[in-house]
Amino acid sequence: MDDAVWITGIGMVTPLGNSLNNIAKNVLAGRSATRQVFDRQGDNLVPFVGAEVDLVPVPTTVDPISFAALPKMQQMALWSAATALDDAGMRQDVDQLRIGIVLGQGGEWYRQWLGDWQRHGDLIRHPERKHETLVTFVQSELGLAGPSASVGSACASANFALELGRQWVRRGLVDICLAGSSEIACPITRANFHNLRALSRNLADPEHASRPFDAERDGFVMGEGAAIFVLESASSARRRSAVCYAEVAGFGASSDAAHMVIPSENPVPAAAAMQAALASARVEPHEIDYVNAHATSTTVGDRAEARALRLVFGSDTTKIPVSSTKSMTGHLVSAAAAIEAVICIAALQRQAIPPTINLDHPDPDCDLCHVRNQAIDAKVRVTLSNSFGFGGSNTSLVLKKVA
Numbered sequence: 001m002d003d004a005v006w007i008t009g010i011g012m013v014t015p016l017g018n019s020l021n022n023i024a025k026n027v028l029a030g031r032s033a034t035r036q037v038f039d040r041q042g043d044n045l046v047p048f049v050g051a052e053v054d055l056v057p058v059p060t061t062v063d064p065i066s067f068a069a070l071p072k073m074q075q076m077a078l079w080s081a082a083t084a085l086d087d088a089g090m091r092q093d094v095d096q097l098r099i100g101i102v103l104g105q106g107g108e109w110y111r112q113w114l115g116d117w118q119r120h121g122d123l124i125r126h127p128e129r130k131h132e133t134l135v136t137f138v139q140s141e142l143g144l145a146g147p148s149a150s151v152g153s154a155c156a157s158a159n160f161a162l163e164l165g166r167q168w169v170r171r172g173l174v175d176i177c178l179a180g181s182s183e184i185a186c187p188i189t190r191a192n193f194h195n196l197r198a199l200s201r202n203l204a205d206p207e208h209a210s211r212p213f214d215a216e217r218d219g220f221v222m223g224e225g226a227a228i229f230v231l232e233s234a235s236s237a238r239r240r241s242a243v244c245y246a247e248v249a250g251f252g253a254s255s256d257a258a259h260m261v262i263p264s265e266n267p268v269p270a271a272a273a274m275q276a277a278l279a280s281a282r283v284e285p286h287e288i289d290y291v292n293a294h295a296t297s298t299t300v301g302d303r304a305e306a307r308a309l310r311l312v313f314g315s316d317t318t319k320i321p322v323s324s325t326k327s328m329t330g331h332l333v334s335a336a337a338a339i340e341a342v343i344c345i346a347a348l349q350r351q352a353i354p355p356t357i358n359l360d361h362p363d364p365d366c367d368l369c370h371v372r373n374q375a376i377d378a379k380v381r382v383t384l385s386n387s388f389g390f391g392g393s394n395t396s397l398v399l400k401k402v403a
Contacts, residue, residue, distance in 0.1 A: 007248060028350060030373060158227075177230075183336075221331060252272070
């Protein structure tokens with residue numbers, strides 16, 4: 001149980017690139033992926049602001065024609081999982097290893113119902129299970145013989161997936177574990193958030209629509225993408241001289257138990273998740289070099305997280321750099337934590353902290369050590385990434401640089 005768990009492979013598809021190098025380059029340059037997109041509603045195309053993936057690469061061992069026929073969420077998950085195994089140098093060992101897989105999910109069934117409805121089907125009124133789950137699909141396509149699980153906890157899903165995969169590795173239930181999430185910008189989800197008035201309506205200036213912590217923010221921007229990691233024990237990785245991107249050092253979780261969609265005004269539950277993650281990683285608050293905030297660009301959410309951060313870090317709040325990279329990627333909902341773990345790894349590798357772009361007029365109620373509009377060079381050895389979901393599901397993940 002004391003063996004550290006390392007990330008030794010990464011695969012991803014994002015609006016800002018499909019490799020760690022491209023994502024690092026784009027987030028550190030402060031590039032926005034948000035733009036005007038359209039959803040079909042009946043015979044009409046309705047405009048929204050979004051951050052979407054245009055084209056998913058085809059894995060080397062997959063037939064391109066068959067791949068093109070897959071739904072985008074399956075394409076992104078399969079590419080990311082296959083690429084992560086390739087990156088870890090383990091694709092050829094699939095038959096010899098117990099490879100587990102855990103994917104965070106936020107509602108994959110209604111995406112199938114939507115596709116059926118668009119084909120004039122009636123599953124949405126008479127739902128039944130006709131399709132395999134995303135995790136079963138990836139497991140089958142790659143021939144993975146280890147255990148599998150789907151984890152659903154709204155926007156915190158991918159952090160839970162990473163922690164469950166870490167525990168499987170530490171307990172010896174698997175040799176390695178694939179963990180992460182895949183998410184599309186589903187029209188049903190977008191319509192729901194739009195009706196809740198949680199989405200930005202800044203169609204006139206979509207690149208500046210996502211503005212976490214800014215006094216002029218008017219809601220978040222939905223994004224899409226996937227990121228899947230290979231988790232492996234440090235002892236195994238050392239034996240085979242594997243590249244290590246980071247140690248998954250700590251995890252904490254809590255629940256607000258307050259409201260279906262609105263974060264609690266009480267900062268204690270969210271702070272408890274961060275404090276548990278720090279204790280799990282055996283680090284003190286002042287040892288955190290960078291916080292990737294959940295901050296989606298909603299008024300109540302950003303302020304609630306700022307209160308929790310001040311409670312955790314106290315006088316160090318003015319010294320520890322904080323940014324929300326959702327200002328560039330949009331909010332990837334159940335995949336948000338996975339993409340933001342990639343960005344934390346980029347910060348560890350590049351020894352630089354990405355900015356919150358569009359932060360022109362900081363909300364005085366979000367008084368933090370903001371990295372505004374431009375990346376900064378800094379010594380980064382320990383990062384904390386927050387992901388808070390609807391229903392008050394709070395998670396925090398600590399990643400450490402491995403010497």
